[in-house]
Amino acid sequence: MADLRTDFVGIKSPNPFWLASAPPTDKEYNVRRAFEAGWGGVVWKTLGSEGPPVVNVNGPRYGAIWGADRRLLGLNNIELITDRPLEVNLREMKTIKRDFPDRALIASIMVPCEEEAWRAILPHVEDTGADGIELNFGCPHGMSERGMGAAVGQVPEYIEMVTRWCKQYTRMPVIVKLTPNITDIRYPARAAHAGGADAVSLINTISSITSVNLDDFSPEPSIDGKGSHGGYCGPAVKPIALNMVAEIARDAETRGLPISGIGGVTTWRDAAEFIALGCGNVQVCTAAMTYGFKIVQEMISGLSNYMDQKGYAGIEDFRGRAVPNVTDWQYLNLNYVTKARINQDDCIKCGRCYAACEDTSHQAISMSEDRVFDVIDEECVACNLCVNVCPVENCITMERLPAGTVDPRTGRTVSDTPSNWTEHPNNPSNVAAE
Amino acid sequence: MTASQHQSGIQPARLDPDTLAQNFDDVQPPLDGHEAAVAADRCYFCHDAPCITACPTDIDIPLFIRQIATGTPDAAARTIFEQNILGGMCARVCPTEQLCEEACVREAAEGKPVEIGRLQRFATDTLMARGDHPFTRAEPTGKTIAVIGAGPAGLACAHRLAMHGHDVVIHDARPKPGGLNEYGIAAYKTVANFAQAEVDWLMKIGGITLEHNSALGRDITLEALQSGYDAVFLGIGLGGVNALGLEGDDKSGVRPATDFIAELRQADDLTTVPVGRHVVVIGGGMTAIDAGVQSKLLGAQDVTIVYRRGKSAMSASGHEQDHAAQNGVRILHNAAPVKLHGNGKIDAVEFAYTEATEQGLTLSEETFTLPADQVFTAIGQTLATDAGLTLERGKIAVTGAGRTSLSDVWAGGDCATGGDDLTVTAVAEGRDAAEDIHATLMKGA
Numbered sequence: 009m010a011d012l013r014t015d016f017v018g019i020k021s022p023n024p025f026w027l028a029s030a031p032p033t034d035k036e037y038n039v040r041r042a043f044e045a046g047w048g049g050v051v052w053k054t055l056g057s058e059g060p061p062v063v064n065v066n067g068p069r070y071g072a073i074w075g076a077d078r079r080l081l082g083l084n085n086i087e088l089i090t091d092r093p094l095e096v097n098l099r100e101m102k103t104i105k106r107d108f109p110d111r112a113l114i115a116s117i118m119v120p121c122e123e124e125a126w127r128a129i130l131p132h133v134e135d136t137g138a139d140g141i142e143l144n145f146g147c148p149h150g151m152s153e154r155g156m157g158a159a160v161g162q163v164p165e166y167i168e169m170v171t172r173w174c175k176q177y178t179r180m181p182v183i184v185k186l187t188p189n190i191t192d193i194r195y196p197a198r199a200a201h202a203g204g205a206d207a208v209s210l211i212n213t214i215s216s217i218t219s220v221n222l223d224d225f226s227p228e229p230s231i232d233g234k235g236s237h238g239g240y241c242g243p244a245v246k247p248i249a250l251n252m253v254a255e256i257a258r259d260a261e262t263r264g265l266p267i268s269g270i271g272g273v274t275t276w277r278d279a280a281e282f283i284a285l286g287c288g289n290v291q292v293c294t295a296a297m298t299y300g301f302k303i304v305q306e307m308i309s310g311l312s313n314y315m316d317q318k319g320y321a322g323i324e325d326f327r328g329r330a331v332p333n334v335t336d337w338q339y340l341n342l343n344y345v346t347k348a349r350i351n352q353d354d355c356i357k358c359g360r361c362y363a364a365c366e367d368t369s370h371q372a373i374s375m376s377e378d379r380v381f382d383v384i385d386e387e388c389v390a391c392n393l394c395v396n397v398c399p400v401e402n403c404i405t406m407e408r409l410p411a412g413t414v415d416p417r418t419g420r421t422v423s424d425t426p427s428n429w430t431e432h433p434n435n436p437s438n439v440a441a442e
Numbered sequence: 443m444t445a446s447q448h449q450s451g452i453q454p455a456r457l458d459p460d461t462l463a464q465n466f467d468d469v470q471p472p473l474d475g476h477e478a479a480v481a482a483d484r485c486y487f488c489h490d491a492p493c494i495t496a497c498p499t500d501i502d503i504p505l506f507i508r509q510i511a512t513g514t515p516d517a518a519a520r521t522i523f524e525q526n527i528l529g530g531m532c533a534r535v536c537p538t539e540q541l542c543e544e545a546c547v548r549e550a551a552e553g554k555p556v557e558i559g560r561l562q563r564f565a566t567d568t569l570m571a572r573g574d575h576p577f578t579r580a581e582p583t584g585k586t587i588a589v590i591g592a593g594p595a596g597l598a599c600a601h602r603l604a605m606h607g608h609d610v611v612i613h614d615a616r617p618k619p620g621g622l623n624e625y626g627i628a629a630y631k632t633v634a635n636f637a638q639a640e641v642d643w644l645m646k647i648g649g650i651t652l653e654h655n656s657a658l659g660r661d662i663t664l665e666a667l668q669s670g671y672d673a674v675f676l677g678i679g680l681g682g683v684n685a686l687g688l689e690g691d692d693k694s695g696v697r698p699a700t701d702f703i704a705e706l707r708q709a710d711d712l713t714t715v716p717v718g719r720h721v722v723v724i725g726g727g728m729t730a731i732d733a734g735v736q737s738k739l740l741g742a743q744d745v746t747i748v749y750r751r752g753k754s755a756m757s758a759s760g761h762e763q764d765h766a767a768q769n770g771v772r773i774l775h776n777a778a779p780v781k782l783h784g785n786g787k788i789d790a791v792e793f794a795y796t797e798a799t800e801q802g803l804t805l806s807e808e809t810f811t812l813p814a815d816q817v818f819t820a821i822g823q824t825l826a827t828d829a830g831l832t833l834e835r836g837k838i839a840v841t842g843a844g845r846t847s848l849s850d851v852w853a854g855g856d857c858a859t860g861g862d863d864l865t866v867t868a869v870a871e872g873r874d875a876a877e878d879i880h881a882t883l884m885k886g887a
Contacts, residue, residue: 077483077484079483275511275512276512276514277512277513299487300487300489302487302489302504302505303487303508305505306505306508306509306512306514306517309509309514309517309520309521310509310512310513310514310517312517313514313516313517314514400476401475401476
């Protein structure tokens with residue numbers, strides 16, 4: 009059995025599955041249930057300053073989009089940070105850490121962008137026995153209007169400044185949670201790194217309106233006929249998160265900075281992908297909110313099963329293995345030539361590949377009167393669209409032309425020597441070609 | 443030469459070998475990977491799921507289905523086997539439409555439950571096909587337990603005891619292990635010698651010895667077992683059958699349905715198994731259905747199952763009754779046999795109509811007669827030996843996890859009181875008795 013234990017910036021947990029700071033981690037009751045179900049760690053719902061807590065709306069907080077069969081694909085929320093008094097949260101955190109010493113307990117914090125506010129809260133958090141803190145620079149709704157959350161995360165200088173304060177005023181590891189609502193994730197990551205952050209975690213939610221009610225013309229979720237943008241999360245955001253994680257993992261300035269991966273982790277496979285892109289652990293929220301805390305059992309058994317099959321004894325054995333394979337477009341091998349191949353035994357003759365190719369691509373699939381679909385190699389640019397729209401898995405595959413054969417589309421002989429855009433004669437910057 | 447379906451008497455080879463092979467093929471073919479993914483996708487991962495509650499072995503069904511959905515059928519199989527080591531057979535023979543699938547919330551919502559049984563088979567077949575055994579034994583305890591009967595209860599008990607580090611000797615009355623899995627289930631439900639393959643796979647845990655042709659009361663006594671072993675588990679099933687108790691029930695052509703089902707299962711060549719032209723099956727349970735359908739599939743011209751009560755009282759599930767009807771078997775309700783006709787050999791059965799009254803079933807004056815050159819009786823089975831134990835309604839009386847009237851003897855499965863007479867119930871009882879035996883033997887250890 010694979011060893012799933014992780015040591016993330018000195019914080020140990022029995023498995024890499026943490027619950028993200030969110031509604032599921034707002035109270036001792038929930039967190040206790042989570043740990044009993046097997047979660048490795050919890051980032052407590054974001055704490056605010058002492059004094060009267062924030063208030064939430066009293067109408068719906070969530071909007072959603074669904075696939076067929078009402079599979080929840082994306083969730084949007086307008087809930088704010090914890091609306092319970094700071095001292096209650098701190099007391100409960102202390103109890104939890106005492107009862108579950110082997111699990112990771114992280115405090116998420118969001119206070120005004122003033123040194124005194126951060127200096128004041130940190131000793132209280134430290135007193136709970138929490139293993140670390142996560143700076144919430146991510147929430148895009150509500151708190152950002154008050155100069156917190158994503159409003160900080162969108163200004164790299166603020167990130168660096170607050171991170172530095174936290175490193176100065178606490179011995180706890182500092183994880184900086186980043187907002188994806190920014191054009192280039194590397195800038196805030198670099199700022200966190202420069203401020204001395206022990207790690208970054210990403211992504212927080214994406215600003216979104218899930219839908220519009222076409223009877224009363226209110227965005228959803230609707231509060232008395234009006235709506236406000238919320239934070240989007242769930243399976244739909246995973247590709248965005250993976251890219252941002254990869255950007256940080258391969259950036260010259262931030263390479264090696266520990267990353268806690270967040271964004272649509274729903275199954276063991278999602279978690280393994282984040283880990284392969286360098287994450288030391290993952291944080292989950294929507295999957296737990298959709299299916300309950302028990303969902304972690306599948307994540308644990310699946311990841312363990314995968315690692316056993318691959319012969320990985322621990323997480324570190326495959327962490328970051330995909331990072332060197334993330335590159336810029338200009339370095340992709342243009343001599344890698346493939347063609348679509350349709351397995352006629354598997355084909356159910358729906359014609360979706362034909363429609364996709366004929367109408368929207370390169371007219372590279374032929375259709376006979378008796379509905380036999382074939383690839384026309386002279387036209388096939390290997391775009392992969394037919395593979396993606398085919399309802400039968402592995403019915404259409406992309407197969408590489410071996411070196412020495414002639415690509416009927418270009419008339420060129422396929423070379424086994426890799427060559428990319430930087431060396432291509434059409435590239436105006438390619439001086440070597442002249 | 444092929445005998446015609448219209449030839450009277452009990453004849454082999456009424457159908458050609460190809461038709462027979464087709465008739466006795468897998469009644470519900472396995473799901474392929476894509477079908478399994480689509481089927482698994484329908485599970486809602488319910489909280490405190492009703493399907494788990496409905497499963498006698500408490501398999502965590504939503505978890506194993508999600509493990510299939512996420513591409514880890516091996517993990518799914520382990521989830522199943524942790525609760526039910528005969529999960530492979532149960533996936534084939536469980537009346538899921540009365541258990542997990544009846545409880546499925548999608549059954550209530552759409553009348554179309556998640557195909558739990560077929561998904562279970564997909565997972566267990568995937569792991570078993572590779573021959574992997576997912577469990578290992580604990581450190582040896584030095585204790586040895588006798589398990590009597592290598593049926594579902596005995597096998598489940600033996601496996602769990604072996605896992606706990608005990609040594610186990612299974613005594614079985616028959617030449618092959620498996621009990622009803624091997625001798626008592628329709629051939630089309632468990633093709634390709636699955637029952638034996640499953641026993642071989644189960645035995646890979648180690649520490650279990652099998653003694654064949656060793657029957658309680660015939661070859662061994664309970665006293666000898668008690669003195670020779672640290673504990674005894676009885677999973678001996680119901681080896682006897684009820685007789686009709688009618689005039690003429692000794693005529694040739696009349697036999698217990700269980701014998702016919704066993705003969706058919708043990709036949710290497712289906713063309714050698716004889717069957718009547720006009721077959722009458724008396725009874726209303728799974729055994730009656732299995733005998734009736736298989737008679738039809740062997741080439742009987744007409745097969746009638748006659749049950750003395752109404753449709754809803756039949757212990758065979760609605761699914762099984764439909765299966766019989768689809769195969770051309772007629773089911774008559776509310777009729778009971780009154781006389782067997784024939785000169786030495788059976789040639790007809792006379793029935794009276796029944797009516798349920800407060801005094802029990804009453805028979806009508808009016809009778810009708812069905813031609814029959816073969817009659818199968820499936821009106822219940824009985825304990826073959828009581829071994830001196832306290833009985834209750836004809837079964838070994840047990841309390842808790844299979845505790846009998848003797849402190850070192852446990853019992854489970856069909857031979858013991860409690861639970862339905864189902865494979866899956868027998869597995870649960872065998873497993874739970876093993877846990878109790880383990881706890882008892884290790885007390886103070």
